[in-house]
Amino acid sequence: MTTATIIGGGVIGGGWAARFLLNGWDVRVFDPDSDAERKIIEVLDNARRSLPGLSDVPLPDEGQLSFHDTLAEAVVGASWIQESVPERLNLKQSVYKELQDACDPDAVIGSSTSGFKPSELQQGALRPGQIVVTHPFNPVYLLPLIEVVPSGENTAAFVSRAQDILISLGFYPLHVKKEIDAHIADRFLExxxxxxxxxxxxxxxxxxxxxxxxxxxxxxxxxxxxxxxxxxxxxxxxxxxxxxxxxxxxxxxxxxxxxxxxxxxxxxxxxxxxxxxxxxxxHSIRELERIRDNNLVSIMRGLKYQNWGAGTVLNTHDARRRPGLLPTLDEADLSQPILTQARAVPLDWTDYNGHMTEHKYMEAFANATDRFMAIIGCDSDYIASGGSYFTAETHVRHLDEAHAGARIEVRTQMLLGQGKKLHVFHSMYEGERLLATGEHFLLHVSLESRRPCAPSEAIEVNMARITEAQAGLPYPEGAGNAIRKPG
Missing domain, CATH: 1.10.1040.10 (N-(1-d-carboxylethyl)-l-norvaline Dehydrogenase; domain 2)
Incomplete structure (x- = not known):
């Protein structure tokens, strides 16, 4: 597991800790403030609720968070060290001197400074080229922009490696090629x-x-x-x-x-x-943070659908992490319901009751159906050639609540796959807890005539493989049900 060290556990340091931790890094924190652990845990609670919902693929397993009494203990072996101490140049320089005696010489030391130039931070350092400005924007765990400001002491290879790490965390690193007080964005804000x-x-x-x-x-x-x-x-x-x-x-x-x-x-x-x-x-500060996070997630998810601005960064990050998350036909254990959806519940999927709203269950099941279609061979290329499946009937059962940030999976059992007919049964889980089921009956159609027709021979063969493999599965509870009549 890769390790990051956060020096300074305030609002910005807490945001950095959350971004690393929720992207699968182990995180060590050093801050002499007795309230640092409480503050970071509170920021992390908000991040767990909001960050996963920006992505349409699940985040990796969360890393381990630890708090340390000495700076040297916190930085040993860390690949990235993020300094977020107060904006006092002498304080930052003294921190670098102490940590460079103990840290890995190849580690990136990033500074969250909003005003100092990297050449100022590097003065008197043991290894000046190890220190670079990586200035984020609050909340660090949601907003993609990071201003990366090197000096002449930083090599091109070092800057490139730092940018690659930031990109892997879902950031948009803006390379500021000329040192200037307050960099770029904060000069506008000022x-x-x-x-x-x-x-x-x-x-x-x-x-x-x-x-x-x-x-x-x-x-x-x-x-x-x-x-x-x-x-x-x-x-x-x-x-x-x-x-x-x-x-x-x-x-x-x-x-x-x-x-x-x-x-x-x-x-x-x-x-x-x-x-x-x-x-x-x-509003309390925590309430205002949640209101802010709700709004930011909604705006950025809207930009995702348009593949524009920050939305392009999020889509690219999803695409980078998506391969291998869901099995192909040859990778799946066909004797069991097949994993067809894995993601977190976004903030904008919840309603006034605080849980996942009805039409979003349908969206999740529709995405699972699309994935199952691709597994049997009805993928984008096949659809472009003129054939597809249309849903003729749907029945959803809501069995338990799902809340924002919950990691959900959908597993799909094929009840019928023969000729033009496709009958699938989706089960949605959070861990071992069954949240909902979705039963869908589809017909294969010609997109030219818009009439039902037989699918390709390859799809028929693939459906036959699944039929044979799943023959031993029990008929799922709730399949074939209708809404009960009153009384």
């Missing part, structure tokens, strides 16, 4: 933050009004298209040149005070804090 402070101080807007302006408008556009692409679209058919010609002169107008920052007086701090309390004070 500019917006400065302007927002003035708008509050001058009485133009409250904290709530500013947040609404972002999340009801340009924030949604930025989430899926960024800045320049958004403005290119705003230029209409004439594109970016037209946009810049039309709005470029506004850059000379005194709209903003980006370089003129208000003093953080007690009055201004009180004003902003009081407005923020009125806006969000009814």
């Amino acid at each position: 500019a917006v933050w400065r302007e927002a402070l003035w708008l509050v101080k001058d009485g133009v807007a409250t904290t709530e009004e500013i947040d609404e302006a972002i999340r009801m408008g340009f924030g949604i556009r930025w989430a899926q298209m960024g800045l320049f692409e958004t403005y290119r679209v705003a230029g209409g058919e004439a594109g970016m040149r037209h946009f810049m010609a039309q709005f470029g002169p506004a850059l000379k107008w005194p709209w903003t005070k980006l370089m003129d920052v208000p003093d953080f007086t007690d009055d201004l701090v009180d004003m902003i804090a009081n407005q923020s309390d009125a806006q969000s004070g009814q």
Whole structure:
């Protein structure tokens, strides 16, 4: 098992621990704060609920989490060491000096710093080329962006290896090729933050009004298209040149005070804090984190369906981990119900009762049917050639609850596979607990005539193999049932 060490167990360190742990790494934590373990466990609880639902394939088995009393003990043998201590340069440099005496010389030492340049972090280090900026965004366990900022001390091979590891964790590593204070993303955030402070101080807007302006408008556009692409679209058919010609002169107008920052007086701090309390004070921090996670998962899963932006990163990560998760016809034990679905329940699959909603059981069973069709030979190539199966009848039984983050599997028994008829029975489990069953009767059709017809000889042969192998299985409980009449 690969090991990561997290130095600093605050919000960012906890997010890093969750990302590594839920992707199958063992994680060691060093933080002298007596509350560090509690904080990380709470962050991890939220991550377990939300991160698995971003993926349409199951995450690997969770690694082992341990807490250590000394820095040296925590870093020995670790492949990745992530420093997330407070933003004090002398503190970070002293941490590197201590840990480099004990860590593997080949380990990646990443810093979560949001402002310092890597060359500053590397000053006085035993092995400067081992240290690189890997700046994440909160929540680390959900958001894909990591700014990877090397200096001249870091070799190209080292940077490439660090990026490969981050990609394996589902991140999007953005290689910042030139050192600059605050890197790239935080410079934008700082500019917006400065302007927002003035708008509050001058009485133009409250904290709530500013947040609404972002999340009801340009924030949604930025989430899926960024800045320049958004403005290119705003230029209409004439594109970016037209946009810049039309709005470029506004850059000379005194709209903003980006370089003129208000003093953080007690009055201004009180004003902003009081407005923020009125806006969000009814929620605890953990509740706000869950609300945030719900929204982020919903947005990013929507982007997955469009294969756009962060959704492309998630789809690529799924594709990288999918091979081998579900058996082929030759790999499966055909004498038993065949594994046709394995995944976690996403947040957006749950309803107002807090459990998996009815139509999502149907989606999971439909995906299992698609997988079974592929197993017998009705795959995408076959469908493109003009044949497929259409579902004629379905019966779902809901036997137990499934909640967000639950790891579910669907196993499929073929009750009939002959000629144009296909009758399958799906059983959905969480561990050994039976959650639901889905019975589906399908007909093979010609996509040209849209009429039932016999499948290919290869499909007939494959169905016959499964029929023979599963002949000894008992007829599943609930198969053939209908909804009982009242009374």
